[in-house]
Amino acid sequence: MALLEIHRLNKKFGGLHAVNNVSLTVKKGMIKAVIGPNGAGKTTLFNLIAGNLSPSSGSVVFRNHELQGLKPYQVARMGMSRTFQNIKLFSGMTALENVMAGRHVRSRAGFLAGMFNLPHTWREEAGIRQKSMDLMKLLEIEEFAHKESTSLAFGQQRAVEMARALNTEPELLLLDEPAAGLNMKETAELGRLITKIREMGITILLVEHDMSLVMDISDEITVLSFGHKIAEGKPAAIQQNPEVIKIYLGEN
Amino acid sequence: MNTKKNIGVLGLLGLVIMIQLLTHWTGTQYYLTQLTMSAYYSLVILGLCVLMGYAGQISLGHAGFFAIGGYLAAALTTHDLTPYSNTLIIQVLNRCGLLIQGQDIYGDVLLYFNPWVSCILAISAAALTALVTGIPVLKLKGHYLAMATLGFGTIIYRIVLASAFFGEADGISDVPPFTLVSGIPGLPVIEVSGDFSGRVQNYYIAWSMVIAGTLLLLNLIDSRVGRALRSIHGSEETADAMGINTARYKLKTFILSAIFAAAAGVFLTHFNGGIGPSEAGIMKSVRYVAIVAVGGMANIWGALTMGVLLNFLSLRGIFGTYDDAVFGLILILIMLFAPEGILSIRIRQRLRNAFSSSTSEIRGGESS
Structure with a gap:
């Protein structure tokens, strides 16, 4: 059984059929990309998977569980984490606090434990802090740890968002246009980073515009229009696919 | 971080003691009464500060929770239960020591709830009300949440005003003292009451509650839960995607703030010896919101400072008959010039913004 199985998924917004009978599977350990021109339904597909939208019909099965009716926080607890196309950091919190918030699903202290500052929470807090700093080091953003997150440069914000998502220790990481707004050098670094994340045993599904990134790192590509x-297949095959060239690559 | 917090709380303790000594030396002990009342009102404001400033949820109904606490404490400790003394429930309560006996002016025996019992019942009732109203109401956002909580506050206000059980427009008076500690050798009787001789004692009771409340809430904000609350304020959708059950956290914070408000209501009612419908009024709720805003929203110390200062001035009658108008004005000025609270004020820039022709920049949404 694949890690994520999407079967005949549909989403209609009034007269707009944003996602039309889309099926796809993501196997454990792979990097899968969903590409397509603007308005192809990529982000809608993402929101359907993560539980931000509920489908008109069809099913999303993650780790053998049907996700229908689950809220985003429940999906997150099952081991799926995401970043957003337009970066959504928690304003008013430092970069480190943002990353630490990602640790929420892996920690337990509740209201009373927090209010009474119970000793067992100290170790948990120290663990959260340590783990978060480690991730920030991995993503090379540790020097910004104590800066207000929304004051950081765009690329750094993106990295903070990714560290926050990784801090939930996901099985599957959804990246919504991670290269948007990055220059070529930063995009190449992002590609290396995504490969590094895969080596940690995390499966990746990304929606992306940037063809160079997608062709470099993906194991499999699905094309939406x-x-x-x-179309669906290996990067090389997708590059040769005449229909894909017509609707998408032809534009470049 | 921890040490900074503890130093702050110790500083507060020192200040509380110093002020008491100052009033003692200067013979101005009459200030203690208003300082005690301000302390209780500040307790409401502290709870509301966590709800508004950290979890980002507004409530224009917190006077309602204060009133639930105060009115139930008053009603249960003043309504005579002897007409029901043959019923099983009253006998069981009496047997368990949950009731106390009194005497009316003719020497007849009267039966009341023990203030401890009424206190627990009153606070539980407020918490339960917060739970039941919070589940549907907290699904709303922004203006809609403000309006819904305003509706809740109005309901409570009309209930206490219309019901004979709560004394209608007169409210409830002759509320007995609330004995916290008695019969322990070496310790005097400690009770919440407006008794002249207990002024110093009550000042310290009120302020120990404020200090304890401050410490608990500061701890909470520093904790995993506090981080989750602030992330809800930052972006609810993202908090959700990070596995934070936003609805549950908002609800729990709402209940927590209602408990703070109700506890303040119980204690202040015993201190004042009564409660009237104005305590449940909308203007009280507006006042609490205004004070949290002046304090800087997400700022416990700011809320506490402003809570004590403004309530004290108001209670001393500085604002005269314009009392409510002053708090309305404060709300307008804060929203225009210092939406981050007066501790972050940059007056000149705000003035320029406020009077420039473009209206786009002035505080578009409720969160930045």
């Missing part, structure tokens, strides 16, 4: 899946 106007809500339909029009």
Whole structure:
């Protein structure tokens, strides 16, 4: 059984059929990319998977559990974590605190333990802090740990967001256009980083515009156009696919 | 970080003691009464500060929770239970020592709830009300949440005003003292009451509650839960995606703040010896919100400072008959010039913004 199985998924917004009968599978350990022109339904597909939207019909099965009706926080607890196309950091919190918030699902201290500052929470807090700093070191953003997160440069914010998502120790990491707004050098670094994350045993599903990144790192690519899946396969095959060239690569 | 927090709390303790000594030396002990009352009101404001400033949820109904606490404490300790003394429940309560006996002016025996019992019942009732109203209401956001909580506050206000059980427009008076400690050798009787001789004692009771409340809430904000609350304020959708059950956290914070408000209501009612409908009024709720805003929203110390200062001035009658108008004005000025609280004020820039032709920049949403 694949880690994530999407079966005949549909989403209609009024007259707009944003996701039309899309099926796809993500196997454990792979980097899978979903590409397509603007308005192809990529982000909608992501929101359907993560539970931010509920589908009109079809199913999303993650780790053998049907996700229908689950809220995003429940999906997150099952081991799926995500970043957002337009970066969403917690304003008013430092970069470190943002990353620490990602540790929420892996820690327990509740209201009373917090209010009475019970000793057993100290070790947990220290653990959260340590783990978060480790991740920030891995992503080379530890020097910004104590800066207000929304004051950081764009690329750094993206890295903070990714560290926060990784801190939930996900099985599956959803990256929504991680290269948006990055220059070529930063995009290449991002590619290395994503490969590094995969080596940690985390499966990755990404939606992306940037073809160079997708072609470099993906094991498999699904192409969407106007809500339909029009092609699926290895990067090399996708590059040769005449229909894909027509609707997408041809534009470049 | 921890040490800074503890130094702050110790500083507060020192200040509380110093002020008491000062009033003692200067013979101005009459200030203690208003300082005690301000302390209780500040307790409401501290709870509301966590709800508004950290979890990012507004409530224009907190006077309602204060009133639930105060009114139930008053009603249960003043309504005579002897007409029901044959019923099983009253007998069981009496047997368990949960009731106390009194005497009316003719020497007849009267039966009341023990203040401890009424205190626990009153606070539980407020917590339960917060739970029941919070589940549907906290699904709302922004203005809609403000309006819904305003509706809740109005309901409570009309209930206490209309019901004979709560004394209608007169409220409830002759509320007995609340004995916290008695019969321990070497210790005097410690009770919450407006008794002249207990002024110093009550000042310390109120302020120990404020200090304890401050410490608990500061701890909470520093904890995993506090981080979750602030992340909800930052971006609810993202907090959700990080596995934070936002609905549950908002609800728990709402209940926590209601407990703070109700506890303040119980204690202040015993201190004042009564409670009237104005305590449940909308203007009280607006006042609490205004003070949290002046204090800087996400700022426990700011809320506490402003809570004590403004309530003290108000209780001393500095604002005269314009009391409520002053708090309305404060709210407008804060929203215009210092939405981050007056501790972060940058007056000149704000003035320029406020009077420039463009209206785009002035505080578009409720959170930045």
